[in-house]
Amino acid sequence: MGCDGGTIPKRHELVKGPRKVEKVDKNAEMVARWTYCTLSQEKLCRPIVACELGRLYNKDAVIEFLLDKSSDKAPLEAASHIRSIKSVTELNLADNPAWSGDKESIKGGKYEDIQCARFICPVVGLEMNGRHRFCFLRNCGCVFSERALKEIKSEVCHK
Numbered sequence: 001m002g003c004d005g006g007t008i009p010k011r012h013e014l015v016k017g018p019r020k021v022e023k024v025d026k027n028a029e030m031v032a033r034w035t036y037c038t039l040s041q042e043k044l045c046r047p048i049v050a051c052e053l054g055r056l057y058n059k060d061a062v063i064e065f066l067l068d069k070s071s072d073k074a075p076l077e078a079a080s081h082i083r084s085i086k087s088v089t090e091l092n093l094a095d096n097p098a099w100s101g102d103k104e105s106i107k108g109g110k111y112e113d114i115q116c117a118r119f120i121c122p123v124v125g126l127e128m129n130g131r132h133r134f135c136f137l138r139n140c141g142c143v144f145s146e147r148a149l150k151e152i153k154s155e156v157c158h159k
Helices: 027-037 059-067 146-152
Strands: 048-049 055-057 133-138 144-146
Touching: 027 055, 048 059, 055 059, 055 146
Parallel strands: none
Antiparallel strands: 048 055, 133 144
């Protein structure tokens, strides 16, 4: 018995094990939260609003969602807590001078740095790319980093 060319398969060759769960890159997920609208999944463009949960939306997408609630295309869990336009706050964001995303024409061969954020904190200068915590004041809509609010120690807008 042997030298007949036949092989006997082992168990590990026949039975496939459980698939490994693919992990989401946390850095890319944070950049996406600060770059895209939570409701429409389009790039954030002014005017930008935020809810009490801290999610960022395009104001146009929120208005369309409120006008047409029967639409099945909108993810209801992303904006189910928004009842009216008064439940969101329009944000006053400071532009980042180092960001050149919309200024240059993108023809497909350009490297786009996702770590360079579109907006910054006007007090400290931290970029809004998901690495640092940011807060907004509900009465005026000004956006500051948490570090700047700790340094200022006042609840009045510095502007």
